[in-house]
Each structure stands twice: as structure tokens, then as C-alpha cells.
Amino acid sequence: MTDEEKDSAKNAHTGLATGIGLGLALGAGLGLTLFDNLALGIGVGLSIGVAIGVALDSRATDHSD
DSSP, rough: OHHHHHHHHHHHHHHHHHHHHHHHHHHHHHHIIIIHHHHHHHHHHHHHHHHHHHHHHHSSSSSOO
């Protein structure tokens, strides 16, 4: 395994992890303020966070060979 492959393996899913973390935090805050329901806010935030994280990961991946 080359150094470039090792670096890409380490950074493989950082966008997804970031999206989940931010989505949960923002969803919890929005759930308490807008919905008055923490669980509903976390579910919405998680969904949005996963979508944003996958978009970040796919944008970072270079498919032009």
C-alpha cells in the first residue's frame, strides 16, 4: 500500500462523520426550539446530516480517471 492510498484510507469518511455530528447537534437544538420534541429534532437533524456528509464525501472523491 502506498503512502497516497494510506492517506486516502484515513480520510475516507470524514465528511459523513462530520455531517452526522453537526446534524445531531443542530437537530437537537431545533427539536427543542421549533418542535418542542427532542427525538423528532434529532431524527430530522440526523437525516440532514447524513445527506450533507455523503454529499461532502462524494464531492471530495475524484472520479475523473
